[in-house]
Structure formats: structure tokens, C-alpha cells
Amino acid sequence: MMAPSPSRRTGGPSRRHFALALPSALLASGCAAPHQGTGRPGDPIVLTLLSHYASGELKEALQGPVDEWNATHDRVKVRTTAVEFSDLLTTFMVRQAAGQGADILHPYCLWNGQLVRAGVLRPAPAEYAGEIRRGYGEAAVAASSVGGAVYGYPTEVQTYALYYNRRLLREAGLAGPPRTWRELEEAAHRTTRRDRFGNTLVQGFGLSTYDDSTTVGQTLALLNAAGGTFVAADGRSTAIDSPAGRAVFDLEHRLVVEGASAPGVNVYRAFPSGQVAMVVSAGWWTANLKALMGEDYRDVGVAPVPVPEADDKRATLSTGFMLGVNTASAHPREAWEFLRWLNTEKVGSRNAVKGATATRMSRLQVSVGSLTGRADDMRTLLGGGGEGGEAGAGSAGSEARKDGDPNLRPFLDALAYAVPEPNVPGAQQAKSLLRKNIEALWTGQQSVDQALRTTRRQVDQEVSRSW
Numbered sequence: 001m002m003a004p005s006p007s008r009r010t011g012g013p014s015r016r017h018f019a020l021a022l023p024s025a026l027l028a029s030g031c032a033a034p035h036q037g038t039g040r041p042g043d044p045i046v047l048t049l050l051s052h053y054a055s056g057e058l059k060e061a062l063q064g065p066v067d068e069w070n071a072t073h074d075r076v077k078v079r080t081t082a083v084e085f086s087d088l089l090t091t092f093m094v095r096q097a098a099g100q101g102a103d104i105l106h107p108y109c110l111w112n113g114q115l116v117r118a119g120v121l122r123p124a125p126a127e128y129a130g131e132i133r134r135g136y137g138e139a140a141v142a143a144s145s146v147g148g149a150v151y152g153y154p155t156e157v158q159t160y161a162l163y164y165n166r167r168l169l170r171e172a173g174l175a176g177p178p179r180t181w182r183e184l185e186e187a188a189h190r191t192t193r194r195d196r197f198g199n200t201l202v203q204g205f206g207l208s209t210y211d212d213s214t215t216v217g218q219t220l221a222l223l224n225a226a227g228g229t230f231v232a233a234d235g236r237s238t239a240i241d242s243p244a245g246r247a248v249f250d251l252e253h254r255l256v257v258e259g260a261s262a263p264g265v266n267v268y269r270a271f272p273s274g275q276v277a278m279v280v281s282a283g284w285w286t287a288n289l290k291a292l293m294g295e296d297y298r299d300v301g302v303a304p305v306p307v308p309e310a311d312d313k314r315a316t317l318s319t320g321f322m323l324g325v326n327t328a329s330a331h332p333r334e335a336w337e338f339l340r341w342l343n344t345e346k347v348g349s350r351n352a353v354k355g356a357t358a359t360r361m362s363r364l365q366v367s368v369g370s371l372t373g374r375a376d377d378m379r380t381l382l383g384g385g386g387e388g389g390e391a392g393a394g395s396a397g398s399e400a401r402k403d404g405d406p407n408l409r410p411f412l413d414a415l416a417y418a419v420p421e422p423n424v425p426g427a428q429q430a431k432s433l434l435r436k437n438i439e440a441l442w443t444g445q446q447s448v449d450q451a452l453r454t455t456r457r458q459v460d461q462e463v464s465r466s467w
Helices: 055-071 085-097 111-118 127-137 136-143 167-169 181-191 214-224 243-257 283-299 334-342 358-365 377-380 396-402 406-414 427-440 448-464
Strands: 010-012 046-051 076-081 154-165 200-205 276-282 300-303 317-324 418-420
Touching: 046 085, 046 334, 055 076, 055 334, 055 358, 085 111, 111 317, 111 427, 136 154, 136 317, 136 418, 154 167, 154 214, 154 283, 154 334, 154 358, 154 406, 167 181, 167 276, 167 283, 181 200, 181 243, 181 276, 214 243, 214 276, 214 317, 214 427, 243 427, 243 448, 276 448, 283 300, 283 406, 300 406, 317 334, 334 358, 358 377, 377 406, 396 427, 427 448
Parallel strands: 046 076, 200 276, 317 418
Antiparallel strands: 154 276, 154 300, 154 317
């Protein structure tokens, strides 16, 4: 999920190449419902929901809850519509300007500051805001908030961790994954292999210019692990040009210059084929890897993102989406009621262990190999006593639950210490500028000093300008 660009899972790569994220795949057009309504007898209110989940397994996964709602609620129906992730932000803004905005929106949380500044998102009423703050992890709540106000229910949440190939580490004489940056560099060099002509056969650490998830995502995960931040607390300047930022850029620069990383490689293909020993990426990838690698998936391990020093506090990056209500909706009360039902009401299923319940949204996300910001739901669904696969949602996510895939646990644990992407009004453009400068550093077009200075100048100009 980058979401990410989030839309990468097998989505963002397939739905997963997500980068933020996650894939283009979700919303189905629930059961048949009238195109308009007033709420009078025989003429129900029809809420429209706009998302980027346009096809694939997430579209199918959401079909069940939407149909369930429409079958059990006579006065309020939900009709879903979707566009590709690359068009989603523009669609929000254009439709709003034309007076055709959907009642319920499903934005990438990175955009929330821009959408709030543009008057698109409605703050959650106090009772809903309190419910969200109590029910979700700190990072998920922060990503769904702007200026301290909550604007929606977190849905998919992605945390970042270190994927590694056990076989490659073992063949290099390493007993386990690195815990510190010094160990990371050593492991990267020891696992790198070249042929007699100097061509890279295995890169030790997978830096890649392929998409946001593997360029900006893992850089920010390392930055957070070093105690740094991308945007300053006031949201008006970048904090990348700091000791932590310099340490991250130095680390990545050394790995490239010394040959342990090859940024031109597509890690989404190279890691499953055993050509990358380690890479930092988001949790959605576990389901993809399992489906792609078959028996070789047993070589895959996941560990927390290494920290500079052994006694440093853990931190990583989280990205995600949320469901919120449009300021232009004529039926905000009904929209919030539907969102509460989808995201808060806990239900079981015929496949669940007796007494095990979780929200519909958590069940939906786990069925496709993703997480939500509800740690209690995730423990129920991913632990030994969780649900089996949902009917009609046969996926790698379901299989992961059935065999208790330990590779999901580090992503769940990271919900407690992850740092959300900054969602100030200029966040999307700031992220694009950061990616451009990281790639310039990796490809030798800029030095560490130049990359830091240029990023600071460009991002400061973007986030400080009047919106």
C-alpha cells in the first residue's frame, strides 16, 4: 500500500508497488442503489464514496461490507466510485470546485493538510474524534489529523521494517539481521557479490530509484530511526539538513559509492529472485513476496529498521489512508454513521475463533495483507487466535493469518513507535522534491552537502508559501 506512491502493493508493485502505499484497488459499487435521494419514505439518502481502490482484491474485499450495509439499512445507502491513485488528488479538487464532490472521501493522509486548507475535509464531530483517538495508534491518529483536529477514520496503515534474505546472510557468515547502522553496512558489504567482470550479482542493501516507497520511504524510515524528521514541527520548513539527515545521506552515499547498493535495480524484482540481501520497505510487501516466491519465501525474514547505535530508541515511518466526510456533503451525520459502522463496530465471522471480533475495516485490510492502526484488531487477526480467511477474499493476507506468518509481527509492533509522514499543505510536492534530490545523490549528480542544501532550499520554499 504509499501510499503510498502508495498505490503500489500487488498492488503498489502489482497491487503493491504502492509506494504510500497501496494499490489501486478498492471500492466497488455496492448493491444497486438509486442515484439520488432525499430520505423521504421510499426515497433513501444515497451517500457517495470516492476512493482510488478501482480494481482487484481490495475492490472485492470492500464489496462485502458495502453490500451488507445496503442490505440492512433502508434509509441510507452507499454508492462507491473510484479512480486510479494517480488521479485521486486531482479528482478530489476538481470535483469539489465543480460542486460534484463525493460525500465520503478516502485520501492518502499525506494530502490531508492540502485538502483541509482547500476546505474539502470536514472535521470529525467531537464524539467521533474522541472515538478515533481512543481506538487507534498515535501515528494513525496523527496522520488523520491536521492542526490537532481529527478529520477521519484511519484505514490502511503501512509501517516500514527491514526485509532480509536469511540464506544470503547465512552464506556471508552472518548469524542474523543487523541491529545498528554499523552492522547494516558490514552486512551489506559482506553479502554483495560480483562476477569476474565486476558486474553486481547481489547487492547488499537495496537502494532503488524505482518508486517513492523505495526511495523516499526507506530514506525517511532511516531518518526517523536516527531521531530526525523531514519537516519541522511548525510545518513551515524542512528539518532534513540536520545531523540526523546528514547521517542518513552519508550512509546511503557510502553504500552506493562502495558498491554495496545499486540504485538502478528494481528491488521489487531483485529481492524475490535473491539478488538483494536487505531492503527497507512497507508491510504490504509480505503478501506479495509470499505469492511470488513460493517455497523460497522461507528465506525471507523481517526485523526492525536498524538504528545508528545499539541503545537508540526505535523509530520508523508509517504511511496510510483515511476515510473522511466532505464539507460539501448534504448528509454529514449519515456519512459519519456509516464510517463508524465500517471502522468501529466489532463483529465476528463464521471462521473466527469463538469470541474473536474485529472491525469490518480491519478484517478487510488483513484479508488483503495489510494493517490498520487498530493494534487490538491486528493482534486478534494476525495472532494465533485470529480469524481464518474471509469468505470470497482468498488472498495472501488470509494465508498469512492461517500459518501465523512471523514476518507480519515487526510491522504490527512498529505501530507503537512509527512516525507518520508530515501532511502539511505542501507535503506532496515536498516529497517529490526530496525524491528528486535523493536520486541525484545516489546517481552521483550531487554530493551529500549539495543534496542537503538543495532539498532544504526547495522544500522550505514549498512548505512555507501561502496556500
